[in-house]
Amino acid sequence: MMFPALFGNAMAEKVLLYIANYGEGYINKIAKTYGVSPSQVQKQLKRLEAGGILVSRLMGNLRVFTLNPRFALKAELLALLERELELLPKEATQKLFRERTRPRRTGKEL
Amino acid sequence: MKIDQTITLEDLAGLVAEHLRHEGIESTLVGRAVVWLYAKNDYPSKDLDFISPNDHAAIIQAMAKIGFKPEGKDFVHKDCPWTVEFPTGPLAIGNENPVKAEGSFSTKTGVVQLFSPTQCVMDRLAWFYHNNDRQCLDQALAVAAAHPIKLEKIKQWSAREGRSEKYEQFLRKLKILKA
Numbered sequence: 001m002m003f004p005a006l007f008g009n010a011m012a013e014k015v016l017l018y019i020a021n022y023g024e025g026y027i028n029k030i031a032k033t034y035g036v037s038p039s040q041v042q043k044q045l046k047r048l049e050a051g052g053i054l055v056s057r058l059m060g061n062l063r064v065f066t067l068n069p070r071f072a073l074k075a076e077l078l079a080l081l082e083r084e085l086e087l088l089p090k091e092a093t094q095k096l097f098r099e100r101t102r103p104r105r106t107g108k109e110l
Numbered sequence: 111m112k113i114d115q116t117i118t119l120e121d122l123a124g125l126v127a128e129h130l131r132h133e134g135i136e137s138t139l140v141g142r143a144v145v146w147l148y149a150k151n152d153y154p155s156k157d158l159d160f161i162s163p164n165d166h167a168a169i170i171q172a173m174a175k176i177g178f179k180p181e182g183k184d185f186v187h188k189d190c191p192w193t194v195e196f197p198t199g200p201l202a203i204g205n206e207n208p209v210k211a212e213g214s215f216s217t218k219t220g221v222v223q224l225f226s227p228t229q230c231v232m233d234r235l236a237w238f239y240h241n242n243d244r245q246c247l248d249q250a251l252a253v254a255a256a257h258p259i260k261l262e263k264i265k266q267w268s269a270r271e272g273r274s275e276k277y278e279q280f281l282r283k284l285k286i287l288k289a
């Protein structure tokens with residue numbers, strides 16, 4: 001990632017980029033994407049939620065995090081993250097930020 | 111043209127569409143294959159999806175004549191690298207349905223009815239708008255960069271989908287791509 005100092009640390013930046021890109025995220029999925037431990041991700045998600053930047057809701061057993069719609073700088077933060085996503089190398093974009101999220105019939109090859 | 115391992119996706123689409131037409135069956139190609147025909151991009155299609163209003167039994171019979179057998183939801187051909195599927199219709203773009211496909215694409219083997227480039231962009235954007243699918247945003251941008259499209263039509267449709275904000279995101283990326 002490119003601007004860890006701006007976001008406090010590299011993991012916080014990764015978490016925010018993930019959520020800006022996919023619209024939402026949960027601990028294990030974010031951790032798997034970056035190949036890090038769930039506890040590292042959880043720590044940052046909690047910190048960002050406590051700071052009012054993220055909000056979460058339960059879906060079954062999953063706690064899903066999104067950007068806080070009431071965060072005063074949400075639009076500006078999203079624009080910044082979106083711009084950073086555009087500046088990433090193509091390989092990183094394809095590897096980390098292009099997972100298919102639209103529906104796919106069960107059994108059909110991805 | 112013979113169906114074998116060397117047939118291109120494009121020629122297979124033309125061959126199947128032309129054959130179905132000959133058999134009195136309407137078909138419209140949808141999905142990623144349409145993007146692939148309009149703009150060979152980073153997301154090659156692995157199959158052909160056709161929407162047809164005709165009876166499925168008639169489709170099975172027609173497909174058998176060119177060597178495709180039903181296997182689950184797919185039609186497979188022993189010598190063909192791609193499968194063919196007929197998802198349930200009607201044709202839709204985002205929340206709007208039914209929609210009439212306004213495009214056609216000529217191949218060496220026949221003419222394929224499909225979404226116009228503008229409709230194709232809207233179809234891909236729908237998945238970005240409603241499912242946050244970035245692959246589809248890439249695909250919409252690839253088609254929009256390769257073909258003249260009606261941006262005002264896409265803008266109005268985006269507003270009807272309640273996603274004007276995401277349309278602006280698409281537009282900004284398109285401008286960067288074209289610069």
